[in-house]
Amino acid sequence: MRDILILMVFSYGALKALRAPYNGALLWVWIGLMNPHRLGWGIAYSMPLAMISAVLIVVGAATNSKRISSPMAPPVTVLIIYMIWMGITAVTAIHQADSLAVYYDVLKVFIMVLVVASTLQTREQITGFVGVTAMSIAYFGAKGGLFTLMTGGSFRVWGPPASVVEGNNELAVALVITIPLLYFLAQQVDKVVELPVLRPFGRTWVRRAIYVVMALCAVAAIGSHSRGALLSIGAMSSVFWWRSKSKVTIGLVLILLAPALFFFMPDEWTSRMGTIKTYDQDESALGRINAWMMATNIANSRILGAGFLTATPLVFQMYAPEPNNVLVAHSIYFQVLGQHGYIGLFLYLLFWGLTYRTAGRLMKLSAGRPDLEWAGLLGSMVKVSLIGFAVGGAFLSLANWDMPFYFMGIVVMTEKLVRKKLSEEPAAARPTPAPQGGPAVPDEIDRLRASMH
Known part of the structure; x- marks a missing residue:
């Protein structure tokens, strides 16, 4: 069925x-x-x-x-250069054949990110794309949140089968970066309810339903028993509160909900989260540190990195402090460092920095414009999601996962749409910012003269 x-x-x-x-x-x-x-x-x-x-x-x-339409922008340019660099590192990899096979798969993902971005041309399309992206992950958040509440958090929540985020840790980060997108959708409920399947429910109930899904995603992320997710939620929640319009309401919800949720979780969860402070006594954490040191040794020895396959006995024998403890990088940063060297890591970080900056420009371009408020909110929420990914990704090998790269396409195409709208407006119709210091403009002089009579 x-x-x-x-x-x-x-x-x-x-x-x-x-x-x-x-x-x-x-x-x-x-x-x-x-x-x-x-x-x-x-x-x-x-x-x-x-x-x-x-x-x-x-x-x-x-x-x-x-x-x-073309999605060309500074982040896209850097992404293309990064794709070329990955090809070079794959050709010179320690495991060349296998690295090239992985490279072809990654290349297809990134090319499709650019193709998908090129189809986003209107506000309705961008909102719809955000909705499909968020709900594709939120489905597992809603289901996992209910499962956590019903079982008292005794079991871990897992992601979609045979996917990049099937694991509990990976799903947790996916849910964390989805929550800000859901908040954006809740504020754009007028556009969301235009979907035929949602129209009968009305704006109020659709908005409430989205808020409930947001809460369940947070519960599911906690229920994943992921330590990285806990740190990611902490960072994301702080920035989310700062960027939201309802600081008092959201602040009260966080203050009341967070302690209640933590007390609700079983002792097993509390003990696992406690190992964040005692990482030097945790076997899993020590294995990750060993992998991180190996990635650093690779980058220090090979300017091109080791290629896409580093978690192999051969590579660990060559570069790891503990050669027999073979483990994947468990960090987007050390994953890229070991695979593509310092140049690859620089390009990777530059890409995300430019994407974050593009989201910030959306907020500036839409400031004081009620008709563009949606774009500013979208830029703000994408920034929150990127911070969640930056923190959560520090403990997971998700460097080439496509969902965060869609955020780049979203903000690039939204900025293009906003700039087009601004350029089409007559100069007289644009709001003129109040003069700050310097010589007064003619209109200001006239107003001053009129006030004296």
């Missing part, structure tokens, strides 16, 4: 994708992040739905070229 339902939804989306590449982008993201076909046990489970979605986007773009 599940397989039939999934294939029916996919077929409907595929037909729409042939008419507009944007619909194909939504289909691609839904399949890639949620992996709905893995939730069944029949014919849909092993079908290449992601590949079909990619083909549909290309066909839709070829037949509707006016519905796509």
